[in-house]
Amino acid sequence: MESHLRGQLWHASGGLVYHGRAWRYRNTLWAPFLQQVESWLEAWAPRPKQLLIVGPSAGYTLPAQWLSRFARIDILEPDPLARWLLEQRFPDCVFHAGDLDCFALDEGPMQLAHAYPHSAILFSNVIGQIFEGGPTPIWRAALQMAMRGRCWASYHDIASCHILPARRQVVTLPACSRLEDILPHFWDGREIAVYDHGCLDLADAQCAYGMWSITPRQHHIVGWCSNTEG
Numbered sequence: 001m002e003s004h005l006r007g008q009l010w011h012a013s014g015g016l017v018y019h020g021r022a023w024r025y026r027n028t029l030w031a032p033f034l035q036q037v038e039s040w041l042e043a044w045a046p047r048p049k050q051l052l053i054v055g056p057s058a059g060y061t062l063p064a065q066w067l068s069r070f071a072r073i074d075i076l077e078p079d080p081l082a083r084w085l086l087e088q089r090f091p092d093c094v095f096h097a098g099d100l101d102c103f104a105l106d107e108g109p110m111q112l113a114h115a116y117p118h119s120a121i122l123f124s125n126v127i128g129q130i131f132e133g134g135p136t137p138i139w140r141a142a143l144q145m146a147m148r149g150r151c152w153a154s155y156h157d158i159a160s161c162h163i164l165p166a167r168r169q170v171v172t173l174p175a176c177s178r179l180e181d182i183l184p185h186f187w188d189g190r191e192i193a194v195y196d197h198g199c200l201d202l203a204d205a206q207c208a209y210g211m212w213s214i215t216p217r218q219h220h221i222v223g224w225c226s227n228t229e230g
């Protein structure tokens, strides 16, 4: 049995609020993070000519030139406005929208891998936003199993808070790092309360961490992990 995406304009992680923020900050506050995502994507360099993007929204964090290297792009995105904006923002790309909800069931990652056997898979800042407190251990294990030998990557929220970070440089740390190891790289060892998005150890390889200030009062550590096999 598969679970299907239902159209939604008000999802907490996307929808109208997110489009408004993108419209306001994309060229200013977001610019350093967008550059960072571009360099992560360029370094990933997937071999497959087909790409599946999970949670693209309108592709605010995705570079047009990088997308243009793919012969086919599939997307899984429940927000109909986001899908329409995606087409307007990237007129040179054709996006094929699917309706598999890979987060709804424990077997979602397996269903995803089977539905798109020849595609590189990009989780585009979505895993840290879907599950309250992070993916369940079962879903996480299913993801690792489903992505074994596949070309895939994810950038996802790790921790967020309202306090302005002291530093914004990207750091690369081993897979077993704890939040206490990561926070001092951005907040200088100060005692701060953060919301833990529960996405540490999503992959069993090292992870890079960057800072995304989504608004002047909302700052997210975003993790990047990738695999080029497959």
Ligand SMILES: C[S@@+](CC[C@H](N)C(=O)[O-])C[C@H]1O[C@@H](n2cnc3c(N)ncnc32)[C@H](O)[C@@H]1O
Pocket: 005, 011, 013, 014, 015, 018, 054, 055, 056, 057, 058, 059, 060, 061, 062, 076, 077, 078, 079, 082, 101, 102, 103, 104, 124, 125, 126, 129, 130
């Ligand atoms: C923070 S936004 C992603 C940002 C986006 N990648 C960008 O470049 O601007 C998270 C997106 O995930 C989408 N989403 C929510 N539930 C989803 C699901 N079950 N499958 C795929 N995408 C989902 C939301 O509609 C939203 O557009």
